[in-house]
Amino acid sequence: MLEIRWHSRAGQGAVTGAKGLADVVANTGKFVQAFAFYGSAKRGAAMTAYNRVDDQPILNHEKFMRPDYVLVIDPGLTYTADITANEKESTKYIITTHLSKEELLNSQPKLQGKDVYVVDCMQISLDTIGRAIPNAPMLGALMKVSGMFELDYFQNAMKKVLAKFPQKIIDANMAAIERAYNEVK
Amino acid sequence: MVKKIKNLKEFSLSNDRFEGANLMCPGCSHNIIVREVLNATDDPVIVATATGCLEVCTAVYPKTSWDVSWIHIGFENAAVAAATVSAAYEVMKKKGKLPPATQKMVDEGKEPKIVAFAGDGGTYDIGFQSLSGAFERGHNFMYVCLDNEVYANTGGQRSSSTPIGASTTTSPAGSVSYGEKMMKKSMVEIMADHGAPYVAQVSPSKWKDLVKKVQKGFEVYGPVYINAQSACTTEWKHAPEDTIEVSDLGVDSCVWPLYEIINERDEHGIIYSTKLNITYRPKNKIPVEEYLAAQPRFRHLFKPENRHIIDLWQKAVDTRWEYLQRREEAGV
């Protein structure tokens, strides 16, 4: 079973991102789960979302998770949220930041020695989508880091998930995914 | 389809859809009101009733006093019950799935009229939320409040319709109390302010006025509120045969003014005119004291120490009567 934890602020699209990923993965015949921790706090509050992916039907309903991937889509959460909670030795971190990987590790020492990737999903989403919704670029980065799907395949699959949106928005998301895919380090 | 009723003789040709051998008190106004409302139309009628005297006395298993479809759910939900029956009717009409007999009536221009009956407890108090919601949503139905100013079904407790000075079982008059302390809530205006196309106050003793208003209500599309004075022999404590006389005293003293408020709306539902019409002006406006004296629920007000409440009553009634007349003159 593959497990993913998203760190986000409410409104940044982590739940939509997690569900979009689940949609794409489900189309390959795998079993998926996408959920989130909700509190009463509104837009802007730190929150977490989760994915599970497996070849078997997913029976596990515990919220507790030892993630294979931790996706941080808001730059500030690297410093304020417990992003390393319940980590494994093999846990991979993909972190939204404008810093280089080195600068990031210096600014957040607890990430040192871990398998960390950086990508500026915030800037990418501003440039492509025009709004700070960093979920789509993070999925692009995840594809690159995990090798889960080829970029083409994933983009086509995401087009179907986004089918209800205007073409302009779909195109912007595709551009965001591609840029992050190429830029993640 | 408006039923033609020129006079009482013509009205008496009506075949009642409300039956005798129900269990209401002898001399109860509720029954008179129900008959006048149902007989005001020859179209099919469907009724929802809140818990209360009317409900517990007309549908006690295994007998029903209704020759129209009827539903009771609870104390506080007659409005939503009627409103949803109305919605269900419209859905089935749209889907073309009405029962054949009903469809036939509709084809003949006889649309079912959906009417809710509730007492003042079920209207002014516990049912107010449901009533307000149903009116705001604009369902097509008529809501008739049988206003006897007291929780009669549970043994005479005060409601927010109980007028000042009335002795009830929870606002009893005593050596240091003149009874109910609050003025009655102005339900008619409250319901008119929901934007309902038609709202009126009626008394069963003025049958023609009542029938005319009910017919007007049936003619408009949207929620209609009728506040009906319902003299209660048990809780107002007058003799059963005096029901009509006590009702007349209420109307002729202007304690129970008969009037209507019409909200005229354009095709978008925007109200462009609100008109209040007084529909009955007593030739001789009698003193409130005569109305109070006819009902032992006010007997204690005639003690010297409580006379000031009678004066207050008169002042309140005069002020309100003035207010209604000024609104009518101003056309608002």
Added chain:
Amino acid sequence: MAKKYELNEVEVWDGNMAAAHALRQAQVDIVAAYPITPSTPIVQNYSKFLADGYVDGEFIMVESEHSAMSGCVAASAAGVRAATATSSQGFALMVEVLYQASGMRLPIVLAVVNRALAAPLNVNGDHSDMYLGRDAGWINLCSYNPQEAYDLTLMAFKIGEDLNVRLPVMVHQDGFICSHTAQNVRPLQDEEAAEFVGEYKPVNTMLDVANPVTHGVQTEEDWHFEHKARQHHDLMNSFDTIKKVFNEFKERTGREYDLVYTYKMDDADVAIFALGTTVESARIAADQMREKGIKAGVVSLRVLRPFPFKEVAEALSNVKAVAAMDRSAPGGTFGALFNEISAALMAHGKAPIMLNYIYGLGGRDTTINMLKEVYEDLDKCAKAGEAVVPLQQFLGLRGPKLSFY
């Protein structure tokens, strides 16, 4: 005519979306609803379906849950299909009308997204609302995941509307853990679902002006008892219809449902008896216990009401120790599951060691490790041949261990 909704063979739906699609496919005539977390998305989704032309009926956004259920009662008595959804405080506000719906024998469907009851206020999942309504005379179906929330909601219409049943049906799913968790769901196509559910069969409709009917009578002591007896009789006998509908559904989809759910109970020595999503998590715990040589199994109710008294006893007939997992504050006694299971076992001459765990209140995470602890307790007791741990324990609670008896 409503538009057909294009569905994939596999959709990724959360429990709310699954329930909303089931309501849509049943082409409910009247949905009267009031929003409350976590069931809100069901009625939001439904109103969107309506806005996009996928439903022909009417969505009435009333001013309270009390009116939501009252509206469903009136609509159902009027002779149309009615359904709604709620949770927690909204469910509590509905309770008065729940009894009226069942007493009036109206086949309303209520999607209940289980949530804790205040105070303190909490929007997360537990079974307080389910327990509050369990004696309201409704058929209660329990789902453990979004697929089942969909399946059981569709089946609820067919069960409740059966002329031998004519009772309202609740379908429970866990707040958030199911309602907001997207998983693979294999829906029926619209026409197939419509064919399965069937046209609504109005009984004594108020809209038939030629046959006036009186609904919601008063009864005195001379009749009330007979009507409640008839209602109980028909609820108890609804097992036959429930099984029939489960079978028809299996023939159509291959998905199998039974009154009681069991996992690895053939040779189990110890069993967890739970409701909701915990049932599936417990399967993982049971498998892990079996790797350690402990014969663990899982039992649950698919049908909470009517209570499958005999089948529960049968399912547990060979175990040595059972943990009844109650996800609701027990309010001064043992949990309801504990009491009901114990009664079923005793009446059938079985006496395994019975433990009661209060867990997961207000959405407290129920982990596989916690469930394994329960199995460890059960194993200890089974091996000792008597209860060597307290009979009632609070699981996953901060502070000193809380237990009774």
Added chain:
Amino acid sequence: MAKDLKEVKSIDEIKDLGWNEIIPGASLFSFTEPVENVVEVPEEERPYAPTNSHEWQVGDWRVEKPVYNRDLCIDCQFCWVFCPDISILSRDKKMIGVIYEHCKGCGICVEVCPTNPKSLLMFPEHMDNNEALNMWPKKEEKK
């Protein structure tokens, strides 16, 4: 299967029904067969179900009964419109009499009767109506 209350022929039969014979939901029917437009059917022609209160009686509630004097009546229909118990039988704009099975003896009909002397008066329940008519008072002088 529940006994269809529409098939029950008499009030006595209803009283004997067991729990297994009653209609689920305690629904009651007004008529034994469809009545297409009930307002066009006078009560004497309606197929009343035994579950319709029309078929029952409350006459024994009375202490006094209204007696009707046809000779004085002007058919104004005040008694008809204000009777709470649908107990004034009026046909073709003519007052015919009192339905004693349904009259609870409230006396409203007497109070609202405008003739002088009144065309309806209350008499003790046990008194014969002809006897009552013989005792009818004379016209009252206006004071």
